[in-house]
Amino acid sequence: MKKIVVLTGAGVSAESGIKTFRDADGLWEGHDVLEVATPEGFAKNPELVLNFYNERRRQLQSVSPNEAHKALVGLEDYFDVSIITQNVDDLHERAGSSNVIHLHGELLKARSIKDPHSVLDWKTDLRIGDTDREGHQLRPHIVWFGEEVPLLEKAATITQAANILIIIGTSMQVYPAASLIHYVSQNTPIYFVDPKPNINPNALDRLTIMETSAAKGVPDLVTQLIKSET
Known part of the structure; x- marks a missing residue:
């Protein structure tokens, strides 16, 4: 898987x-x-x-989980999924995702x-x-500014094992979380979903940018990935 x-x-x-x-x-x-x-x-x-x-x-x-949170749950029927989030809310868990790491608490x-x-x-x-x-x-x-991110090492290890990396709704400007993108291998496909993607399309190999909202782009991407496995 x-x-x-x-x-x-x-x-x-x-x-x-x-x-x-x-x-x-x-x-x-x-x-x-x-x-x-x-x-x-x-x-x-x-x-x-x-x-x-x-x-x-x-x-x-x-508030409640939106279509992006809900769509990610569907990946678990076909893939081994780990969600690493900078968010401190529980919306991923409430949607039904079973493996969520909260970098910032x-x-x-x-x-x-x-x-x-x-x-x-x-x-x-x-x-x-x-x-x-x-x-x-x-x-x-x-995790406040100036404090260590205790789960960063665990997140880096998980990211290294990725066959596919999906980035959603983040500027990738907040470190050390933004450094995780550098842990995937050069052959790993990367999908970036954001209405205003702040990333150079030529910066990484195998990068696909979906310039749209998470609620719209993530369900479309999930459908695409599931089809590729069935």
Whole structure:
């Protein structure tokens, strides 16, 4: 069974109605990134940071997977599929995908500020005073700027094994996630689905650009790939 690795970014979730964090002016929902997405920002004003992610968590629970999320599930009947996402939402899982790696953490989880391996499911607001079993404050289970990406090595290993690479809704400008494209072999077909693809069509061999929305392009691509296997 061929291995398909799918890299997804904010563009996929945006089509479900989730606002992308980074606006055109560089602010995240009106906040400087240093205020709400760094360890220093959390140390300075933890209540502000917790409220910021509480709002994101509430919004997430008001939206649903779109046609792109749903279409990717169908690949699992014909391929060994791994989804590596930069998104912190659970829309891939809610659609039914069974193998999802969240490079930048998960919004519906919280972790101890003392032990990063102490991770809890968390679907409600997270507040000052919410602690782990040892009494340490909980924080969003999000990889903030300046922090290591703990699942990057695992993602790189998975990407190396890809027979087909699909990139959806990401600018491929955010590192280290963007570096994953360099782990596939030169003979691996790459499909890039984005309405405004920010990639040089001549930069990589076997690159197919689908200049369209994820909700439209991904179902078309999935149909194409399944037909090639049947």
